[in-house]
Amino acid sequence: MHNLLDFFIKYSKWFVFIIYVVISCILLVNNNPYQHYIYLTSANKVSSLVFKASNSVTSYFYLHDINEDLQRRNASLEQEVINLRHQIKAYREEIQADSLRMDSTLMPFDYILAGVISNSVSRAHNYLTIEKGALDSIKPEMGVVDQNGVVGIVNVVGDHSARVISLLNPKMRLSCKVKGREYFGSLVWDGKSPHEALLEEMPRHERFKKGDTIVTSGYSAVFPPDIPVGTIISHEKEHDDNFYALRIKLFTDFTTLSTVRVIRNSMIDELNMIKEGEEND
Amino acid sequence: MTKTIIQFAILTVVLILAQAMVFNNICLFNVAVPFVFIYVLVRLPLNLSVNWVLTIGFLTGLSVDIFANTQGMNALACTILAMSRRNVLHLYFPREDELTDPEPSAKSLGLDVYMKYLFTLVLLYCAVIFLIEACSFFDPVRLGLRIVCSSVLSFLLLLGLDSVLSRHD
Numbered sequence: 001m002h003n004l005l006d007f008f009i010k011y012s013k014w015f016v017f018i019i020y021v022v023i024s025c026i027l028l029v030n031n032n033p034y035q036h037y038i039y040l041t042s043a044n045k046v047s048s049l050v051f052k053a054s055n056s057v058t059s060y061f062y063l064h065d066i067n068e069d070l071q072r073r074n075a076s077l078e079q080e081v082i083n084l085r086h087q088i089k090a091y092r093e094e095i096q097a098d099s100l101r102m103d104s105t106l107m108p109f110d111y112i113l114a115g116v117i118s119n120s121v122s123r124a125h126n127y128l129t130i131e132k133g134a135l136d137s138i139k140p141e142m143g144v145v146d147q148n149g150v151v152g153i154v155n156v157v158g159d160h161s162a163r164v165i166s167l168l169n170p171k172m173r174l175s176c177k178v179k180g181r182e183y184f185g186s187l188v189w190d191g192k193s194p195h196e197a198l199l200e201e202m203p204r205h206e207r208f209k210k211g212d213t214i215v216t217s218g219y220s221a222v223f224p225p226d227i228p229v230g231t232i233i234s235h236e237k238e239h240d241d242n243f244y245a246l247r248i249k250l251f252t253d254f255t256t257l258s259t260v261r262v263i264r265n266s267m268i269d270e271l272n273m274i275k276e277g278e279e280n281d
Numbered sequence: 282m283t284k285t286i287i288q289f290a291i292l293t294v295v296l297i298l299a300q301a302m303v304f305n306n307i308c309l310f311n312v313a314v315p316f317v318f319i320y321v322l323v324r325l326p327l328n329l330s331v332n333w334v335l336t337i338g339f340l341t342g343l344s345v346d347i348f349a350n351t352q353g354m355n356a357l358a359c360t361i362l363a364m365s366r367r368n369v370l371h372l373y374f375p376r377e378d379e380l381t382d383p384e385p386s387a388k389s390l391g392l393d394v395y396m397k398y399l400f401t402l403v404l405l406y407c408a409v410i411f412l413i414e415a416c417s418f419f420d421p422v423r424l425g426l427r428i429v430c431s432s433v434l435s436f437l438l439l440l441g442l443d444s445v446l447s448r449h450d
Contacts, residue, residue, distance in 0.1 A: 013331040013364075020339040020360040027346075027353025028413065047301070047348050054302040120349065122308030124414040127350040163350065191420075193311065 048161035051118040051129055059115070062256040069253075073147050109224045111261040112136060117161070121194035121254045126168040128152065130260060133160045143222040143263040149251035150174060150229050151260050153222060168194055168254055175217045176229055178208060184217040187229060187248065194254050196233065202244040208232055214248055221271045223263065285326070293321045293341060301348035304438075312423070313430035315438050318345055319406050322362055323399060323439070326383040327370070331363075338363030358409040362402060369405070373397045387443065399439060404432045 008015070114132040132138050134157050144151040144164050152172060156163040165172045168189045176199055177184035185201040199214060212232045218225025230248040265271075296318040304315045322338050342359030346352055370385060373394045382389040385398060407428045415424050 013335065016332045016335045017360065017364050020335055021357060024339070024342075024353040024357035024360060028357060030352075044347065050298065050301065050348070118348075120305060122306075122311070122314060123349070123351065125351070 044158065048117060048129060048131070048158065052131060055115070055117040059258050062258050065253070065256045066258055069147055110264050110266070112138065112264060113259060114138075114162075114262055115259055116257045119166075119254070119257050121166075121168055124191055125171065126166040126254075128164045128166055128257065130154075130162050130164060130262070131160065132262065133158045133162050135159050137264070138162050138262055141222060142265075144260050145223075145227055145263060146252055146257060146260045148228070148253065150216060150223065150227055151252055151254075151257065154262065164260075166254065167197065167250065167252070174223070174229070175219045176214050177217045178232075179213040179215045179226070181206070184219065185243075185246075187214070195250055197230070197248050197250055198236070199232075199246040199248050200243065202246055204242050204244055206244075208235070208244075208246060210234065214246075221265050221268050224265075289321065289325070292324075293318075293337075296321060297341065297344050297348075300345055305349050309430070309434060312427050313434040314427075315431070316403070316406060316410070316435045317438055317442065319359070319362060319403065319435075320439050320442055322359065322366065323402055324384060324386065325366075327367065327380065327385065328383040331367070334363045334366065335360060354410060354413050357413065358406055361409055362406050365405065366402065369401045370398055372401070386447065388447070396440070399443075400432070400436050403435045403439065404428070407432045407435065 112132060114130040114136075117129050117131050119128040120126045128151075130138075130144070138154060138157055140155055140157055142154045144154060150167060152164040152166045152169070154162050155165050167174065167187070170189055170191065172189070174187040175184055176187045183203055183206055185199045187197055187199050189197045202208070210232055214229045214231065216223040216225060216227045216229060228251050230250040233247045233249050236245045236247055300316070300318040304317050308314050318341060321341060322334070325334055325337065338359040339356055342356035343353075345355045349355070374380075374390055380389055385395065387395045390398065411424055411427045411431070
């Protein structure tokens with residue numbers, strides 16, 4: 001017994017070392033993004049407090065870029081409003097008798113505005129933290145966009161803050177299509193640049209032009225269809241020769257994110273119920 | 282003794298916050314990321330028991346992980362760094378009992394030995410971190426480039442930090 005105790009004391013540093021390595025490896029390997037303990041992520045109380053404090057200073061640095069983006073967006077929206085007014089006028093003249101009202105279920109998506117308090121673009125798996133949480137009715141698996149395009153999906157939610165898986169994270173796959181066509185593929189980040197990503201599994205027989213716009217397909221309940229994502233830069237062949245991969249320049253500038261919109265889908269419970277029903281059959 | 286403990290505690294907290302808020306956002310030329318908080322592990326006194334060094338290393342790494350959302354990555358690298366610290370020092374300075382001051386520094390080791398010691402530790406740390414990252418994307422050229430560039434950047438920053446801190450001693 002005495003010898004055993006001596007043995008443990010003599011080699012205690014190896015035991016301590018092995019224990020810590022095992023704990024770290026468990027944390028590393030156990031990386032299902034939806035099953036983290038909240039206190040081990042940046043959505044916990046202390047770190048969200050620290051990030052909020054530093055963000056109150058740094059958020060001013062990007063105002064110039066954001067302003068420019070907003071002005072561009074504003075201009076295009078104004079143009080759209082004018083076009084739509086024109087159309088509405090034309091339609092009114094066409095069908096005066098029709099007095100059907102829009103049903104609220106036809107517009108299932110609405111937005112919650114949230115400030116970004118921490119963000120990363122340089123790691124292999126990037127996340128961002130926003131300053132709205134469960135008390136602002138944010139739930140996991142809600143989509144997040146900004147004024148330019150898609151940003152990511154919420155995954156861990158605290159009371160006042162939430163962590164979002166950025167599009168710059170290989171764990172995130174986004175169903176996208178080329179605007180105006182029916183073929184869709186999945187968008188995934190390859191870790192090379194924070195401004196580019198790959199659209200994989202595009203059929204080989206289709207021809208795509210440089211500069212074509214990529215939008216969300218709307219085949220999931222997370223993002224509505226036709227949210228802009230990016231433009232095509234070049235073609236790349238995949239390992240499997242039946243498919244193309246397209247290199248995409250992303251519209252969202254992840255290096256200067258400051259305010260984002262979280263998409264709430266009022267139909268999500270109904271859709272999930274239907275999906276469960278499908279699986280049970 | 283108490284003064285040293287308080288000094289190290291303050292240094293640790295300040296470096297973790299600096300890493301979380303400033304240095305984690307830096308990525309020069311999309312390859313070089315600076316790691317400054319490992320300075321604590323470099324400077325811990327040599328007469329401190331290895332179990333303590335390991336514990337401090339693990340907890341420091343874990344705190345940085347929490348801020349950066351990199352579960353376990355820095356914790357693992359810090360634990361390995363804490364374990365190999367003394368062996369690295371023995372490579373360049375075999376006679377530990379001749380040390381005047383238990384804290385490894387440019388004064389107690391001599392500048393050239395200290396610089397070699399510091400650079401080896403930083404290189405080791407960056408190698409571990411980026412090898413773990415390489416499990417997601419494997420690209421050998423980029424991996425090597427990231428390891429070397431990040432090591433050089435961190436090394437230069439730590440030397441700067443060193444000269445600022447030692448002036449107050």
